Amino acid sequence: MAQDIEVTIVDRAGHSHTVTAPTDMNMNLMELVRSYELAPEGTIGICGGMAMCASCQCYINSQHDLNPMSEEEEAMLSEAFHVQENSRLGCQLLITAAMEGLEVTLAPEE
Amino acid sequence: MIKTDILIIGAGPTGLFAVFEAGLLQLKCHIIDALPMPGGQLSELYPKKPIYDIPGFPEVLAGDLVNNLMEQIKPFSPGFTLGERAEKIEKQSDGSFIVTTDKGTAHHTKVVAIAGGLGSFEPKKPPIEGIESWEDKGVSYMIKDPEVYRNKKVLIAGGGDSALDWSIFLADVASEVTLVHRRSEFRGALDSVEKVQALKNSAKINLITPAEVIGLAGDTQLNKAFIQKAGEEAPIELSVDAFIPLFGLSPKLGPIGAWGLEIEKNAIVVDNTLDYMTNIPGIYAIGDVNTYPGKLKLILCGFHEATLMCQSAYGRIFPDKRYVMKYTTVGGVTGFDGTKKEAPKAVVKKIE
Numbered sequence: 001m002a003q004d005i006e007v008t009i010v011d012r013a014g015h016s017h018t019v020t021a022p023t024d025m026n027m028n029l030m031e032l033v034r035s036y037e038l039a040p041e042g043t044i045g046i047c048g049g050m051a052m053c054a055s056c057q058c059y060i061n062s063q064h065d066l067n068p069m070s071e072e073e074e075a076m077l078s079e080a081f082h083v084q085e086n087s088r089l090g091c092q093l094l095i096t097a098a099m100e101g102l103e104v105t106l107a108p109e110e
Numbered sequence: 111m112i113k114t115d116i117l118i119i120g121a122g123p124t125g126l127f128a129v130f131e132a133g134l135l136q137l138k139c140h141i142i143d144a145l146p147m148p149g150g151q152l153s154e155l156y157p158k159k160p161i162y163d164i165p166g167f168p169e170v171l172a173g174d175l176v177n178n179l180m181e182q183i184k185p186f187s188p189g190f191t192l193g194e195r196a197e198k199i200e201k202q203s204d205g206s207f208i209v210t211t212d213k214g215t216a217h218h219t220k221v222v223a224i225a226g227g228l229g230s231f232e233p234k235k236p237p238i239e240g241i242e243s244w245e246d247k248g249v250s251y252m253i254k255d256p257e258v259y260r261n262k263k264v265l266i267a268g269g270g271d272s273a274l275d276w277s278i279f280l281a282d283v284a285s286e287v288t289l290v291h292r293r294s295e296f297r298g299a300l301d302s303v304e305k306v307q308a309l310k311n312s313a314k315i316n317l318i319t320p321a322e323v324i325g326l327a328g329d330t331q332l333n334k335a336f337i338q339k340a341g342e343e344a345p346i347e348l349s350v351d352a353f354i355p356l357f358g359l360s361p362k363l364g365p366i367g368a369w370g371l372e373i374e375k376n377a378i379v380v381d382n383t384l385d386y387m388t389n390i391p392g393i394y395a396i397g398d399v400n401t402y403p404g405k406l407k408l409i410l411c412g413f414h415e416a417t418l419m420c421q422s423a424y425g426r427i428f429p430d431k432r433y434v435m436k437y438t439t440v441g442g443v444t445g446f447d448g449t450k451k452e453a454p455k456a457v458v459k460k461i462e
Binding site: 040041042043046047050052053055074075078079080081082083110 | 151155156159228229234236237268269270291292293295297357358360361363375376377401
């Protein structure tokens, strides 16, 4: 069985949660947030994970080397609000072993 | 007043399929949707994306699924109130309801089925300080009547199709069109991008990229916008009559949230999987908008929920009528428009 990793997520109220994430469930960071209900249903992952809304925007606080942004993600982020240098869409970040110790903060709701 | 048996709120796949199941029971439907076209999320968010878990369709584009559903329900001639949002509900003494939209269209119905998905799509408002105070004084998030911009100085922000298309359209109407986007790449139909390029070259559109509108000013009406171009120190001060931010739509539960329905996790609680009735008798909630233990927000589950809801609605509307569910293969489909579809009869003929 593939190894689980630990990820720290700061929710929109500023509370930090360190959670265990599976690396073998084809899960992305947006889905991880939903599975632990760290943001209310209906406020995250609205488009289902197609990089077509920005409800799963988050800021990457740690120095992990993540998969590069696709054209679609970049385009979506260029139309989103509260975007910073370290903004990513959680739905485009597939959870892998390389993300052990990742720290992210959820962006405010649009 | 529009009269119907089942008033469906939401023209997504669940709401559309409910028309079919109701039609088999000879119940008439009318649909309200805030978007100008049917299809809900499938039309608004991802018409070109494939869906792989619709039973019987190994792969179907979201837009095609909507077209197919529209074709499937055509015989049952559903009524549509599109581009209007269901706002108010009043229960009548006979148990029926009157639902009124934001534009004042009233619907009298025996049963209400809320198939509202994640809510009605509303324009996203950019977080510019004080933007709300300029609403209706020069700031609007959608264009209802382009004529109001005739000979005006218009500022548009956004990088998608609607920002491009309206910039092109208003270039011929407004005295000045400025388009601001956070980067130089636009996400839109190639044709629109090329048209904007041409209009920029001929100085009919003033393009400022990569840049962002950061402030608004005026007296009684908006007359100035501050635009921060990336890498520059001071913002550009632009004289404008109108500012139209076009950053897409996001769903909000909206006025339905104040109808007295039990809400949990931004969804309407239906405490059963028997018929998806809400805490208000006569109001059902089906598809992504409802929640119950084990709920999955899948189109195929919405279809199932719509089907059970219609059976229950029939029982409410005709409490004394005997009825058993009939297979379409056996009973065919008899439309309200006079059409009839049925399986061809087997030929019985003697072979000599």
